[in-house]
Amino acid sequence: MTKETIKTADAKLTVYLNGPNWEGVQAATFGDFSCKSPEAGAQVVDAGIELVRNAGIDRVIGPMSGDTWHNYRFVSYSDGSTPFLMEPTNKTHEPEVFWSAGFSEISRYFSARVELEDTDKVAPPESDGFEVEAWDGNDPEGLFRQVFALSAQAFSKNAFYKPISESEFLAMYLPVVPMMKRELILFARRHDGNLAGFLFGIPNYAEGPTPSSAILKTYASLEPGAGRHLAHKFHKAAAEMGCKTAIHALIHDDNKSADRSAAEGATIFRRYSLLGRKLNG
Structure with missing residues (x-):
């Protein structure tokens, strides 16, 4: 899997160039993302987008660490309960970095208890x-x-x-x-x-x-x-x-x-x- 990690003092992002197909077209993915502030996150996401463009790929999915077998998805709503074992987690400001960079929702999921x-x-x-x-x-x-x-x-x-x-x-x-x-x-x-x-x-x-x-x-x-x-x-x-x-x-x-x-x-x-x-x- 072709990948490159972009890292600064306050943010990190791994770009996976060999991601899954999205609507039949090869996509890259952005995974392993974390940032201390939206500004720091925007810096590595912008750098990741430039890397994807230079690779001749025009679609990006995230967050996804290469494929759906590994970590993917942002938490978009929570009742405040403690995360369960192996559940995706993220800081509350991190999804906004992707939204601000022009990403939009392409798939939705939920967890429920009974x-x-x-x-x-x-x-x-x-x-x-x-x-x-x-x-x-x-x-x-x-x-x-x-x-x-x-x-x-x-x-x-x-x-x-x-x-x-x-x-x-x-x-x-x-x-x-x-x-x-x-x-x-x-x-x-x-x-x-x-x-x-x-x-x-x-x-x-x-x-x-x-x-x-x-x-x-x-x-x-x-x-x-x-x-x-x-x-x-x-x-x-x-x-x-x-x-x-x-x-x-x-x-x-x-x-x-x-x-x-x-x-x-x-x-x-x-x-x-x-x-x-x-x-x-």
Whole structure:
């Protein structure tokens, strides 16, 4: 990945020239951004735009550290609650630097919370196509190889999707294995043994060693209905672990899981924006 970091005493920005496509056109991304003041931020963003122009690229997405597998999105609304584990964070003045530089919103996301006692107590109708099971705790590398293969297939049509290698994926996720609870790692498996879907949940250790909330971090399915079954099993397992609240994390506004979260009665507590600018537009 071609990248260059622009750094001053009061600001930092990494420009990734080999970013994902935006509306079918290759884009660069601005990631790893921080600044002590809007003025300092504007200095590195302007320098980044000049670097992108000189590379012959006319679209920039940010904040995004190269692709959607890594950190991306600004917090655009918050109820003031403490960030949860692995949630994007930023200083309140940092998004304004991008807006002032001519960026606009190109994608929206949210996180919501629901009291587990309020989630659906009745299991979805049984499916003949798959069965949901928890990870047995063995072979974490094999686990994430399966997750990678299904993720690459399930997410490939998402906006701003850019493929990465299996080795890159494993390097990101294997370090979190010590924090994982196998009860919250769920698979929907077809009768031939192939995966129809998965759900990756994790206790919200940002609250401390005995958290009262669990995060529904990521799920994907290739089979209709698998997502609902996985979410139901996750809520039940989290409650049995002693958690009181589930966090439905980082959901795209237009995703089917957004409708499911709303149907569960979850309340939005954070919103996020991904911004973009067409330099010649």
